Amino acid sequence: xxxxxxxxxxxxxxxxxxxxxxGLLSWTTRAHAATIAKTFYITEGFINQIDNxxxxxxxxxxxxxxxxxxxxxxxxxxxDTIQTTIVxxxxxxxxxxxxxxxxxxxxRAGETRILEFxxxxxxxxxxxxxxxAPYNRLLGLHGGLAVMPQGSSNELxxxxxxxxxxxxxxxxxxxxxxxxxIRRGRAPNTEYVPRYFTLNGLSGRPPGAPGNGDPSLDSMxxxxxxxxxxxxxxxxxRIMNAGLASHSVHPHGNHMEWLxxxxxxxxxxxKKDCLYLDGNMGALDVIYPFEVLPDSWPPANxxxxxxxxxxxxxxxxxxxxxxxxxxTEIKFE
Ligand SMILES: [Cu+2]
Numbered sequence: 001x002x003x004x005x006x007x008x009x010x011x012x013x014x015x016x017x018x019x020x021x022x023g024l025l026s027w028t029t030r031a032h033a034a035t036i037a038k039t040f041y042i043t044e045g046f047i048n049q050i051d052n053x054x055x056x057x058x059x060x061x062x063x064x065x066x067x068x069x070x071x072x073x074x075x076x077x078x079x080d081t082i083q084t085t086i087v088x089x090x091x092x093x094x095x096x097x098x099x100x101x102x103x104x105x106x107x108r109a110g111e112t113r114i115l116e117f118x119x120x121x122x123x124x125x126x127x128x129x130x131x132x133a134p135y136n137r138l139l140g141l142h143g144g145l146a147v148m149p150q151g152s153s154n155e156l157x158x159x160x161x162x163x164x165x166x167x168x169x170x171x172x173x174x175x176x177x178x179x180x181x182i183r184r185g186r187a188p189n190t191e192y193v194p195r196y197f198t199l200n201g202l203s204g205r206p207p208g209a210p211g212n213g214d215p216s217l218d219s220m221x222x223x224x225x226x227x228x229x230x231x232x233x234x235x236x237x238r239i240m241n242a243g244l245a246s247h248s249v250h251p252h253g254n255h256m257e258w259l260x261x262x263x264x265x266x267x268x269x270x271k272k273d274c275l276y277l278d279g280n281m282g283a284l285d286v287i288y289p290f291e292v293l294p295d296s297w298p299p300a301n302x303x304x305x306x307x308x309x310x311x312x313x314x315x316x317x318x319x320x321x322x323x324x325x326x327x328t329e330i331k332f333e
Pocket of ligand 1 (some may be wrong): 308
């Protein structure tokens, strides 16, 4: 019997164990399975938006006093045992679900539940709360899980095109009226009107705006979201949609290699400029290849390009603040 590793993601150590100095998700293969331990605290709070509205959220947070929306991204290897401890600090019932891998059932108010399950298949997954669906997920109870194929450090699935680095792009859209109704324990009875659009929990803060350049506020400077690399630093992007709005995802500079759609491997890998992302838990896996820009003359191999969504609404906040939506940057260094 081979030695079994036990890896604990603590609240303080989690970010550093997953993100290197540049903010990239790092990964090295292990010859044998490990047990991965992670504690999530279900917490609540208000997040101040650019128009000064305080919007209520709940999250799978890495500390009892924090509020992480989305929850911290996890990366494990196929065959690993994942031991998640869910501490429900709220006075409402919640759950922790990864379709195909684990379903906690109801975790009651104040309850702590330890779940142990095997990461039995590789791919990109959303963990989320399915109680009162989709409301608790919309309030922020969601996050990303990457399961690497066994023994592989550079493939999405065995035989897939290879990559050199990987990211999560978790999109979300927020109707503050719905959030407030759910906070009061009621089911929303108004039409869904998303007012804020986020990428990994943040929106763009264009030059001159409060928070511009602050990586904790500005999605255009958040190292979890900004793709950066040199020519050849092929970037796997695990795209998921926690919100209800569908999107057209458009990174400029290069086309994307389209590997999966809603968990299904594409029969052929196409290169696409824009990709449709379904609302309500749509998912895509793509590789942004960091190639010399195909249409530039003279050939460009450095520069900065946006990733935005091709519906104008998604690029706004509060019904009008343009460039305060779901956007980030791609940096050829
Ligand atoms: Cu575009």
